Amino acid sequence: MxxxxxxxxxxxxxxxxxxxxxxxxxxxxxxxxxxxxxxxxxxxxxxxxxxxPKIGHNIQDAKRYFKNAMQKSNYNGSYTYCYCTKASHFEFVLNEVLKNDVHVETSSAYDIPILRELYNQKKIDKDTFILCNGYKRPLYLQYVSELINEGFINVIPILDNIREIDSYDAAITNHCNVGIRFASDEEPKFEFYTSRLGVRQNDIINLYKEKIENNPKFSLKMLHFFINTGVKDTAYYWGELTDFLNTYCELRKICPTIDSIDIGGGFPIKTSLEFKYNYQFMVDQIIDTIKEVCTENGVPEPNIFSEFGSFTVxxxxxxxxxxxxxxxxxxxxxxxxxxxxxxxxxxxxxxxxxxxxxxxxxxxxxxxxxxxxxxxxxxxxxxxxxxxxxxxxxxxxxxxxxxxxxxxxxxxxxxxxxxxxxxxxxxxxxxxxxxxxxxxxxxxxxxxxxxxxxxxxxxxxxxxxxxxxxxxxxxx
Ligand SMILES: Cc1ncc(COP(=O)(O)O)c(C=O)c1O
Missing domain, CATH: 2.40.37.10 (Lyase, Ornithine Decarboxylase; Chain A, domain 1)
Incomplete structure (x- = not known):
């Protein structure tokens, strides 16, 4: 032989x-x-x-998974693909990404000059969704407020703490949609219990009632979710997603403007030739879970945003x-x-x-x-x-x-x-x-x-x- x-x-x-x-x-x-x-x-x-070409290919794949899953379960909401720019800020990446009817998520003040450059090059427009995440220092708050004042109507600051909205209240002259980041619990084996990022679950309703509900400048549009370990078929992922969805439903019952959730990034990529991951199955399960929790709560199904970084690039x-x-x-x-x-x-x-x-x-x-x-x-x-x-x-x-x-x-x-x-x-x-x-x-x-x-x-x-x-x- x-x-x-x-x-x-x-x-x-x-x-x-x-x-x-x-x-x-x-x-x-x-x-x-x-x-x-x-x-x-x-x-x-x-x-x-x-x-x-792989960038556009993956974006189109993800869009197809969500479209299929939504069709299968008669989902009454839309899906919007945002690109998490911190995965790679290079112009050649953004050029490729934006050929695919994609929106963006930012995490830094310095993302905003990049977006302005893309706007000047007509690669994004004032309707592009710009989800502004992260703990924001004054320059970031200023840049976000300036975009909103200039009529970028789909800039959505995602509030990372209960004080962030005060800066927009002082700086913004237009109406503005905002989101709140839900502070999820970390994986059980992690060194601490709850993520430092976002607003803790118990404060979310109060933040809405105290600072958003009666302020005509703001509408709460979105609840945001991200877990470190990514989108995995584990009890931890489904548990956190369900907790998050329950908070969304609680909010939706008192807040008529909220109509969207952001399920974050975390789609895995092949890091081994042995990689086995059924993307369509996972998206089907996500859509079914969202639908189920909303139906149980008598709440309309939200529009869904994602912000995949690794998966995109x-x-x-x-x-x-x-x-x-x-x-x-x-x-x-x-x-x-x-x-x-x-x-x-x-x-x-x-x-x-x-x-x-x-x-x-x-x-x-x-x-x-x-x-x-x-x-x-x-x-x-x-x-x-x-x-x-x-x-x-x-x-x-x-x-x-x-x-x-x-x-x-x-x-x-x-x-x-x-x-x-x-x-x-x-x-x-x-x-x-x-x-x-x-x-x-x-x-x-x-x-x-x-x-x-x-x-x-x-x-x-x-x-x-x-x-x-x-x-x-x-x-x-
Ligand atoms: C808020 C947020 N969204 C999206 C992402 C992108 O995650 P991934 O590259 O795993 O898709 C990250 C990554 O850290 C993040 O912090």
Missing amino acids: ARRDRYIDLIEQSFYFPTEEFTVINNELYFHGVPLMKIIKEYGTPLKLTYL GESGAVLYSLLDQKLQNDKEVWYMIDGSFITNLPDMWGINQKFILLAVNHWDKKYKKVHLGGLTCDSQDYYYTDAHSADIYLPVLNDNDPKKQYIGFFHTGAYQESLGGYGGIQHCLIPAPKHVLIDRDEDGEVVTKLFAKEQESDSMLKILGYIKKEKVPSK
């Missing part, structure tokens, strides 16, 4: 492979039909890439590295050294032990071995050695005499890594931000690539660190 000891054999034995995203032709990996070795030959590594991203060297540091642990850093390029790996899909890009016909991956910083934590599906990592055997380099890729890395890593700033051991390549398809479906950013250069670091003085602004 032929030996099955090549890397390709391992992957085919471990997973249903090829997948929707990954194929292998001539022992080289393709991501959504894009030959990654071609990209590497053109641009080199380390390299971040964004496969832009996570699966569009990847990072490709070269293996620089291998080091045997004792009798059995082999280290493959990458030409980048996990701590700085993929900080979730370091911070929350996040796993991503790891695959070899070439040499799928070689034998494989168990390895540890090491990053370039001097930090002992800059490593990766277990996958989501297995306690070990296996990659093709490196042959020191083989001039052909080994390349590897981490996939579905498109959400949060740049903002958490402080893209283009100063990072541990001055590891530069990698180059970033955008991949799209033209009208004929052909792959088109574009360099969004070169690898960070030393001048940009020296400027941040004060060695190169910033250009002087000419005096008037």
